[in-house]
Amino acid sequence: MAVGFLGLGVVGSGVFRALTQRADLHVKSILVRDLGKPRPVPVPPGLLTTDPDRVLNDPDISLVVEVMGGERPALDYIRRALEAGKHVVTANKEVMAKHGLELLKLAGEKGVNLLFEASVGGGIPVLGPLMKDLAANRILSIHAIINGTTNYILTRMAQAGLNFADALREAQELGYAEPDPTNDVEGIDAAYKLAILATLAFHTAVRVEGVYREGITRLQAKDFRYAKELGYAIKLLAIARRNGDALQLRVHPVWVPQEHLLAKVDGAFNAVEIEGDLVGHVVFHGQGAGPLPTSSAVVGDMLEVSRGLAAGRVRSPALRLEEGLRVLPMEEVETRYYIRLTAADQPGVLAQIARIMGDLRISIDSVIQKDADRRAQTAEIVITTHPAREAAVQKALGEIAKLSVVRQVSNLVRVEDWPEEGSGA
Amino acid sequence: MAVGFLGLGVVGSGVFRALTQRADLHVKSILVRDLGKPRPVPVPPGLLTTDPDRVLNDPDISLVVEVMGGERPALDYIRRALEAGKHVVTANKEVMAKHGLELLKLAGEKGVNLLFEASVGGGIPVLGPLMKDLAANRILSIHAIINGTTNYILTRMAQAGLNFADALREAQELGYAEPDPTNDVEGIDAAYKLAILATLAFHTAVRVEGVYREGITRLQAKDFRYAKELGYAIKLLAIARRNGDALQLRVHPVWVPQEHLLAKVDGAFNAVEIEGDLVGHVVFHGQGAGPLPTSSAVVGDMLEVSRGLAAGRVRSPALRLEEGLRVLPMEEVETRYYIRLTAADQPGVLAQIARIMGDLRISIDSVIQKDADRRAQTAEIVITTHPAREAAVQKALGEIAKLSVVRQVSNLVRVEDWPEEGSGA
Numbered sequence: 001m002a003v004g005f006l007g008l009g010v011v012g013s014g015v016f017r018a019l020t021q022r023a024d025l026h027v028k029s030i031l032v033r034d035l036g037k038p039r040p041v042p043v044p045p046g047l048l049t050t051d052p053d054r055v056l057n058d059p060d061i062s063l064v065v066e067v068m069g070g071e072r073p074a075l076d077y078i079r080r081a082l083e084a085g086k087h088v089v090t091a092n093k094e095v096m097a098k099h100g101l102e103l104l105k106l107a108g109e110k111g112v113n114l115l116f117e118a119s120v121g122g123g124i125p126v127l128g129p130l131m132k133d134l135a136a137n138r139i140l141s142i143h144a145i146i147n148g149t150t151n152y153i154l155t156r157m158a159q160a161g162l163n164f165a166d167a168l169r170e171a172q173e174l175g176y177a178e179p180d181p182t183n184d185v186e187g188i189d190a191a192y193k194l195a196i197l198a199t200l201a202f203h204t205a206v207r208v209e210g211v212y213r214e215g216i217t218r219l220q221a222k223d224f225r226y227a228k229e230l231g232y233a234i235k236l237l238a239i240a241r242r243n244g245d246a247l248q249l250r251v252h253p254v255w256v257p258q259e260h261l262l263a264k265v266d267g268a269f270n271a272v273e274i275e276g277d278l279v280g281h282v283v284f285h286g287q288g289a290g291p292l293p294t295s296s297a298v299v300g301d302m303l304e305v306s307r308g309l310a311a312g313r314v315r316s317p318a319l320r321l322e323e324g325l326r327v328l329p330m331e332e333v334e335t336r337y338y339i340r341l342t343a344a345d346q347p348g349v350l351a352q353i354a355r356i357m358g359d360l361r362i363s364i365d366s367v368i369q370k371d372a373d374r375r376a377q378t379a380e381i382v383i384t385t386h387p388a389r390e391a392a393v394q395k396a397l398g399e400i401a402k403l404s405v406v407r408q409v410s411n412l413v414r415v416e417d418w419p420e421e422g423s424g425a
Numbered sequence: 426m427a428v429g430f431l432g433l434g435v436v437g438s439g440v441f442r443a444l445t446q447r448a449d450l451h452v453k454s455i456l457v458r459d460l461g462k463p464r465p466v467p468v469p470p471g472l473l474t475t476d477p478d479r480v481l482n483d484p485d486i487s488l489v490v491e492v493m494g495g496e497r498p499a500l501d502y503i504r505r506a507l508e509a510g511k512h513v514v515t516a517n518k519e520v521m522a523k524h525g526l527e528l529l530k531l532a533g534e535k536g537v538n539l540l541f542e543a544s545v546g547g548g549i550p551v552l553g554p555l556m557k558d559l560a561a562n563r564i565l566s567i568h569a570i571i572n573g574t575t576n577y578i579l580t581r582m583a584q585a586g587l588n589f590a591d592a593l594r595e596a597q598e599l600g601y602a603e604p605d606p607t608n609d610v611e612g613i614d615a616a617y618k619l620a621i622l623a624t625l626a627f628h629t630a631v632r633v634e635g636v637y638r639e640g641i642t643r644l645q646a647k648d649f650r651y652a653k654e655l656g657y658a659i660k661l662l663a664i665a666r667r668n669g670d671a672l673q674l675r676v677h678p679v680w681v682p683q684e685h686l687l688a689k690v691d692g693a694f695n696a697v698e699i700e701g702d703l704v705g706h707v708v709f710h711g712q713g714a715g716p717l718p719t720s721s722a723v724v725g726d727m728l729e730v731s732r733g734l735a736a737g738r739v740r741s742p743a744l745r746l747e748e749g750l751r752v753l754p755m756e757e758v759e760t761r762y763y764i765r766l767t768a769a770d771q772p773g774v775l776a777q778i779a780r781i782m783g784d785l786r787i788s789i790d791s792v793i794q795k796d797a798d799r800r801a802q803t804a805e806i807v808i809t810t811h812p813a814r815e816a817a818v819q820k821a822l823g824e825i826a827k828l829s830v831v832r833q834v835s836n837l838v839r840v841e842d843w844p845e846e847g848s849g850a
Contacts, residue, residue: 018561018703117558123704125550125558126477133542133550133559136443136724261710264689278443278721279548279711286707296703299561 001306004055004086005030006077007068008048011091011118011263013041014291015067015298025302028061031056031068031077039209048198056080063305064091065298075099082106082114089301091118091294097192097208100199104319113308120193121146123293124286125300126272130200137276139201141241143416148268148288149184150216150236154268155254158224164217176268186215187236187251194238194251196228200273201240210327211238214252222371223340223411226259226382227255230366234413255324255338255415261285266282281418316377331391336415338366338384339397344405345372345379352403353381360396362388378407384415426731429480430455430836431502432493433473436516436543439716440492440723450727453486454479456493456502463561466822480756481505490723491515500524507531507539514720516543521615522633525624529744538733539658540726545618546571548718549711550725551697555625556830562701563805566666568841571618573693573713574602575641575661579678580691583649583658589642601693611640612661612676619663619676626665627672627701628748635752636663639677647796648765648836651807652680655791658688658836661778662839671753680763680840686710706843761790761840763809765823769830770797770804777808778825785812809840 001024005012008030020024030047030056050054055064056077064081064090068074081088083105090096096103096119107114117127121144132140145151149171156167168185171177183189191211198206213249216236227234232255241248256263261283272290277283287293343349352366357364363386371380385393390391393412401409426449430437433455444450455472457481474480480489482501489506490515500520506513507528515521517741520528521544525584532539542552547568555564570576574596593610596602606613616636623631641661652659666673681688686708690696697711700706712718758791768774775792782789788811798806810818818837826834 124707125554125699128558129550129554131552132729133725134721135728136721261686261689264686276548276721278717278724280550281720282709282711285711286709288706291702293705296559296701297559299703300558301558304557 001062001309002026002028002058002060003056003065003302004028004061006052006055006064006066006074008032008039008043008331009067009069010291011065011294011298012065013039015065015296016043018292018295018299019043023290024306025089025299026065029058031055034071038167040330052077052319055389056084061086063087065088066100067094067298068092069094071095073096076104078114079106082110084111085110085112087305089115089298089305091298093119093189093192093196093408097195100196101205101319113305115188115304116196117301118294118297119198120291121270121272121284122286122288123296124270124272124284124288125297126284127198127200129284130197130274134274134276134279134282137243137278139274139276140317141275142194142197142239142272143262144190144194144238144270144272145235145262145265146238146270146272146288147184147187147236148270149181149189150187150190151265151270152176152268153185154216154234154236157219157221158228160222161224163221164219185217187213190236190238190251193341194240194249197238197272198240198247198249200319202242202325203320204247205321206247206249206324206327210249212250212252212330216253218411219253219413222412223413226340226368226370227338227413229368230384231258232256232415233258235262235265237262237416239416243326243328245300247325248328248333250330250333253413255413256416260418263384264281317359331389331394334387335390336385336387336417337393338382338415340380340410341400342378342380342407342410343403344407345377346405349405350381353383353400357385357396360392362392362396379412426451426487426488427451427483427485428490428727429453429483429486431470431477431480431489431491431499433457433464433496434492434494436494436710436717436723437490437492438488439720441450441468442466443717443724449731450724452513453848454483475685477502481509481511482644486511487734488514488727490727491517492723494519496520496523502537503528504531507535510535510537510702511540512730514540514723514730516541516723518544518614518617518621518665520622522654525621526630526744526746528762534786540729541621541721542726543722545621545716546695546697546709547711547713549709549713550722551622551709552625554709555622555699556786558561559699559701559704559707562703562812564667564699564701566700567619567622567626567664567697568687569615569619569663569695569697570580570623570660570690571695571697571713572604572609572612572615573661573695575612575615576690576695577601577693578610579644579659579661582644582646586646586649588646589644603799612638612644615661615663615676615813619665619674622663622697623665623672623674623802625744627667627748627750628745629742630746631673631674631752635674637675637755638640641678642835644838645836648838649794651765651795652765652838654762654793655809656683657681657840658683660687660690662687662841663839667750668753670750672750673753673758675755675758678838682842685843739780756814756819758815759812760815761810761812761842762818763807763838763840765805765807765835767803767805767832767835768827768828769832770802771830774830775806777828777830778808781824782810787816787817787821805835
């Protein structure tokens with residue numbers, strides 16, 4: 001089968017290298033921006049082209065691999081490839097999160113495959129198992145660490161006590177973070193991946209704009225110390241949870257109980273936990289990025305296409321959208337909270353704070369008073385709550401911030417707990 | 426699609442219950458041994474039969490679900506179902522481990538599916554991802570906790586300091602262990618599952634008899650204490666590892682570094698780590714048994730069959746056996762070792778032991794002398810080694826046991842280490 005590449009960057013070079021050992025998938029043309037750019041892998045000179053038509057208009061090429069990334073022009077090229085009746089394998093989370101439904105519909109009409117396992121979790125098999133092996137389940141929730149950059153930064157902050165800026169700089173020096181880290185540290189990348197996961201898991205057309213999103217830039221070293229003291233790790237989680245006829249969709253830092261597997265996912269690793277009504281909780285763990293792991297998923301999808309063709313037919317993933325769940329507004333989400341604030345170090349402060357929370361029906365789980373500052377006559381107060389409604393907590397924080405004895409509401413991090421699971425042998 | 430059941434025990438009842446919510450899979454007949462036995466799920470009386478022909482000879486039934494377990498008569502029934510051109514979904518690890526190749530060949534000849542995801546890891550998607558999503562990889566190793574009973578017992582020994590007999594009794598009282606626990610505690614069940622995994626992963630016809638096997642009955646509470654002291658957990662691992670042109674295949678207790686994910690798999694949970702040349706290490710974690718998780722895999726396979734039929738064709742998993750690796754004899758395996766022995770509490774003992782090991786080129790990593798028994802004038806000596814060859818270690822232990830100063834060689838547990846993995850973001 002003749003294959004055309006769109007892009008030959010880090011991921012594309014990894015895929016190209018993986019293909020050199022296979023006789024069944026023959027690379028015919030590779031679209032690049034710059035013919036002269038040095039490549040990490042030797043490529044026969046005749047393969048490279050700056051003309052997209054040499055990939056998209058070549059009737060020989062039946063499978064197009066899109067590994068250029070970004071929304072444009074990747075979206076237009078994928079569209080043209082599908083229109084031309086070519087199968088497409090892509091690693092592009094942004095395109096799939098924003099335009100996946102349109103593209104999958106087009107692929108269905110044209111009777112070709114559009115596969116995108118590499119768009120979530122790098123080489124970790126997640127989308128395939130979700131759509132096939134777990135198909136018997138009603139999916140209840142997804143909790144995922146799906147951005148290696150932020151997980152690396154959070155791991156360094158937790159283990160070495162670094163502040164955010166230093167951990168970010170280290171990640172940039174090691175090549176784990178981009179010069180402009182916005183997409184990662186603000187949770188945008190994770191939101192793309194969550195939109196893809198949730199669309200497939202909950203049979204609902206999830207839009208990226210529907211995902212509530214908070215990044216990791218407000219976390220401080222002391223947040224990690226307090227979390228550890230109370231038995232938690234801090235992770236940037238992408239969460240989708242069935243909530244009656246609605247769907248919670250959120251990406252934000254979370255306190256995760258230390259004994260939970262997700263708390264133990266360190267460095268640039270990824271892990272996706274899927275909860276189904278039959279299977280309970282299953283976790284998929286591995287390297288979520290990097291040229292080799294990503295090429296595992298891309299070439300896996302290519303082999304899926306070629307097996308389908310060899311068997312004389314194409315079987316696209318069954319995309320079902322019949323549930324059509326509405327997105328639960330963040331204000332209606334109920335979860336637990338960690339709140340850190342600075343207040344005057346004097347009697348009666350806690351009583352004033354507790355009264356505000358009590359009036360809003362927020363039940364306090366624990367209070368720790370910390371770090372009295374003799375000179376400023378202030379103390380740091382750390383509060384964790386039982387499950388409470390986001391709207392009530394935000395209202396309470398507004399009122400608490402107005403108390404004359406309160407200097408600053410410093411941070412809020414949501415706390416997730418997992419129910420005990422029957423663990424039959 | 427009309428479905429016939431073979432068996433309606435714990436797993437069968439779970440599958441039947443899961444199917445009651447589906448209109449697409451209609452149960453027509455269920456073979457049971459005892460029509461009058463109370464069932465955990467209400468079954469219309471007309472469905473039950475003691476006559477296998479009502480399932481195997483009914484031309485209406487195109488899909489047979491085998492959930493009776495055990496080698497016979499399950500094997501004969503599966504054979505007859507395939508011969509009759511029926512698709513078969515089975516959860517039977519013993520039949521698949523011993524006769525899987527013959528049965529898959531038969532299914533291929535008859536143009537029907539034989540699916541068996543539930544035979545390994547309960548509801549955790551493992552075989553599907555291995556055969557499909559990871560197909561681009563050359564598999565390098567598998568390390569699996571695939572027996573919930575033994576993992577529960579080991580967890581209780583580690584966490585509560587129980588001895589083996591008490592932990593086993595507790596597991597039996599909770600229903601995690603059978604009245605006759607041999608299959609589990611001797612590693613037989615894990616060996617079946619490893620044979621299935623390794624056959625698919627290494628494209629080699631693996632026979633159960635080729636799996637080296639040691640159970641958990643010799644472990645004592647103090648082995649867990651020493652392991653913990655040196656930074657390890659003890660797990661019963663099923664290991665398959667590419668070793669040149671050969672294959673290591675072994676099931677035995679292993680010291681696992683505490684920071685490794687497999688060390689954190691507790692209770693009756695299962696986890697399978699697969700290492701591929703592209704993907705690196707991926708781990709699949711979840712409940713490895715129980716009626717609901719197992720029914721997730723069985724019904725998932727049934728949906729795979731029905732999707733295939735709806736699309737007008739059957740696609741059996743690509744079973745390739747072209748590698749044909751030989752099994753590496755256990756004596757040639759190289760790994761690290763933990764050795765515990767009791768010796769006279771007097772000068773020069775360690776020197777004698779070290780000389781024997783040195784002569785056999787076994788390099789010692791650490792020695793701890795423990796628990797001096799004043800009355801008996803003995804001390805317990807704990808030795809860990811660098812990688813050494815099994816044959817040399819067994820020879821050394823034989824010679825050490827003959828030393829007049831050595832009272833007893835009490836235990837030997839193999840130690841696995843994992844290489845650091847490049848963790849690109």
